[in-house]
Amino acid sequence: MECTYSKYTSNRKILTWVGKVAKLCRPKNVVFVEGSRDEYDRLCEQLVKSGTFIRLNEEKRPNSYLARSDPRDVARVEKATYICTSKREDAGETNNWEDPRV
Numbered sequence: 001m002e003c004t005y006s007k008y009t010s011n012r013k014i015l016t017w018v019g020k021v022a023k024l025c026r027p028k029n030v031v032f033v034e035g036s037r038d039e040y041d042r043l044c045e046q047l048v049k050s051g052t053f054i055r056l057n058e059e060k061r062p063n064s065y066l067a068r069s070d071p072r073d074v075a076r077v078e079k080a081t082y083i084c085t086s087k088r089e090d091a092g093e094t095n096n097w098e099d100p101r102v
Helices: 012-025 037-050
Strands: 053-055 065-067 082-084 096-098
Touching: 037 053, 037 065
Parallel strands: 082 096
Antiparallel strands: 053 065
């Protein structure tokens, strides 16, 4: 992977950290997000084309998208997940509840 991070920042600590993480994780590419409207529009369009975003009705919800996580991307084991609230009913019907003072 080409190291062209220095065109985005001159901060040595950031450049060193990004370089270390890139070496460890070996990504296909590294993207520095600069926050422009053009960049936002480009990223949203890429996400629509890939199916990650679904464009909502432009008249009712301009510049709005629906994004769902992949149903296979679940880290929760329900029987081992507890909602700790002072009132049992705050946990909801399908969750395990535990008093936070326990």
